[in-house]
Amino acid sequence: MRAVDLAPGAAVCLVIAAVSTVIGRFVPVIGSALPAVLIGVGIAMVRRPAARLQPGIRWSSTFLLQVAVVLLGAQLSLPVILQVGAESLPVMLGTLAVCLTGAWLIGRALRVEPRLRTLVGVGTGICGASAIAAVSPVIGAASAEIAYAISTIFLFNVLAVVLFPLLGHALHLDPHTFGLLAGTAVNDTSSVVATASVFGAGALGFAVVVKLVRTLMIIPISLGLSVMEARRSGRGIRMTPRRALRLVPWFLIGFVAVALVNSTGVIPPGIRLGLVGVSQFLIATALAGIGLSADLPALRRAGWRPLALGAILWVLVTATSLAIIAVTGGLGQ
Known part of the structure; x- marks a missing residue:
């Protein structure tokens, strides 16, 4: 994609991010992430962005967000990442098991088509659109099902x-606990980053680590679905080790690499602070693109059943995450 094709849409996202940053400076409690996505959605509701803006909007909402996540690695060290991954594993596995079981049982009760309920289940339980995109060819999902x-x-x-920030403050969660909740109960990486940013900067790094570890669940779930689909109907694609490795997002590798460099102490505090600031602005830019991409007609076409399934799974995952955190002593710290 040429820069000239990306420039118009990216410029719109950058302007929204700049406005959102100013809002965040005047109202620190909401930060820049929430205004960016709300402004984007508001514009999309009034008038869907023109076709010439779409390439830049897509680029901003995907690539710039991934770059932002990589830069967030400058806040952390490798030992911290390993510790967070081990600490979040019980919550992560528990919520994933509840979500996938709920998707099968509740989806059947609501008479949601099997492939669509699988997509909503993995999207809610793992990492939103990324998981949906990874699993879609495995189960042979139609384009309409993917869109819904x-x-x-x-x-x-x-x-x-x-x-979620309102819930976190109502429950008096500390940043560490809220980061664990957001990382395991919020869907896309973008919304995890935004949610943690709105709650407070102290929750952001932890939430991102939890979320990226959760993203790795794409691999075993895709492998399992591949085997099940092959046995059931022979549809979909065969999951090979090479294809499984391709499911690991490049930005996860980049995030760990930056954290590894930061672990050596070679990044001066001033530069590290600057990288985090750039990351936060890129997050606002990406969320502006995500807001502008809101496809409200697609939601109406999907009908109430997938929405009801998504809502129930969302509540189940949140409740399960809070319950496991409470049992393991995370609440009330």
């Missing part, structure tokens, strides 16, 4: 940015 699932997940991504 992504639109459903998108709605709850936006709601999470607004509601």
Whole structure:
């Protein structure tokens, strides 16, 4: 894609990010992430962005977000990442098991088509649109099913940015605990970053680590679905080790690499602070693109059943995450 094709849409996202940053400076409690996504959604509701803006908007909402996540690695060290991954594993596995079981049982009760309920289940339980995109060819999902699932997940991504910080403050969660909740109960990486940013900077690094570890669950789930689909109907694609390795996002590798460099102490504090600031601005830019990409007609076409399934799974995952955190002594710290 040429820069000239990306420039118009990216410029719109950058302007929204700049406005959101100013809002965040005047109202620090909401930061820049929440205004960015809300402004984007508001514009999309009034008038869907023109076709010439779409390439830049997509680039901003995907690549720039991934770069932002990589730069967040400058806040952490490798020992911290390993510790966070081990600490979050019980919550992560528990919520994933509840979500996938709920998707099968509740989806059947709501008469949601099997492939669509699988997509909504993995989107809610693992990492939103990324998991949907990875699993879709494995189960042979149709383009309409993919669009419906992504639109459903998108709605709850936006709601999470607004509601989860309120929930965290109502429960008097500390940044560490809220980061664990957001990392395991919010869908997309983008909404995890936004939600943690709105709650407070102290929750952001922890939430991102938890989320990136959770993203790795794409690999075993895709492998399992591949085997099941092959036995059931012979549809979909064969999951090879090479294809499984391709499911590991490049930005996860980049995030760990930056954290590894930071672990050596070679990044001066001033530069590290600057990298985090750049990351936060890129997050606002990406979320502006995500807001502008809101496809409200697709939600209407999907009907109420996938939305109901997504809502129930979202509540189940959140409740399970809070329950496991409480049992393991995480609440009330």
